[in-house]
Amino acid sequence: MELKVFPTVKLHTFELACRLFMNLEDTNRIIKLFNLFNIFLKGVISIALNIPGTKFYHAKKATNTIRELLLIVKQRREAIEQRPNSPPQDLLSHLLLFPDENGKFMSELEIADNILMMIFGGHDTTTVTLTLVMKYLAELPHVYANILQGGALCRKSSWRVVVRRRVPLGDNGLEICKWCLVSKVFLASGGQMACPVG
Numbered sequence: 001m002e003l004k005v006f007p008t009v010k011l012h013t014f015e016l017a018c019r020l021f022m023n024l025e026d027t028n029r030i031i032k033l034f035n036l037f038n039i040f041l042k043g044v045i046s047i048a049l050n051i052p053g054t055k056f057y058h059a060k061k062a063t064n065t066i067r068e069l070l071l072i073v074k075q076r077r078e079a080i081e082q083r084p085n086s087p088p089q090d091l092l093s094h095l096l097l098f099p100d101e102n103g104k105f106m107s108e109l110e111i112a113d114n115i116l117m118m119i120f121g122g123h124d125t126t127t128v129t130l131t132l133v134m135k136y137l138a139e140l141p142h143v144y145a146n147i148l149q150g151g152a153l154c155r156k157s158s159w160r161v162v163v164r165r166r167v168p169l170g171d172n173g174l175e176i177c178k179w180c181l182v183s184k185v186f187l188a189s190g191g192q193m194a195c196p197v198g
Contacts, residue, residue, distance in 0.1 A: 005134050010127045017119045022072055023088040036065040037119065069112035077108070091115065133182060
């Protein structure tokens with residue numbers, strides 16, 4: 001059986017973003033948003049030809065993503081007005097409840113745009129990183145075995161991760177091991193991070 005990692009991770013990270021940013025639990029709604037979002041993404045990086053059949057044309061049609069987000073924002077605003085003492089603790093509620101430094105609240109369209117940009121900004125980078133980590137874990141069985149054993153080798157070693165600052169060693173050896181693995185993935189794919197992982 002072959003597993004297509006990238007599409008699976010892509011859907012999972014999108015679903016996670018929807019759950020974290022908007023407390024969205026409806027799987028069908030998340031999948032609908034995911035499909036619209038992917039069409040929208042393809043059009044963002046295409047030539048702006050508004051002709052039927054082009055990626056740009058389909059992306060303009062997929063602006064239903066924004067309409068769907070607006071509907072989610074409106075529903076949340078109504079829910080908060082009905083139960084003002086117990087709003088969900090997520091980005092959407094924060095954007096609805098708290099004004100900016102001038103005391104001005106964002107419009108529903110601005111909130112939808114902010115959430116869309118947060119998803120856009122973090123979605124592909126997270127997906128690519130997780131996919132590459134899985135790829136390198138498959139290619140480096142000794143690293144995979146070490147992580148399965150709870151990162152024992154990581155705790156015994158004196159690894160230091162250098163990314164603008166040193167990560168202190170201590171009881172967090174497994175976290176350092178994971179960070180080193182991600183750093184190694186970035187190195188192998190041309191990144192600027194450094195970690196002396198063997």
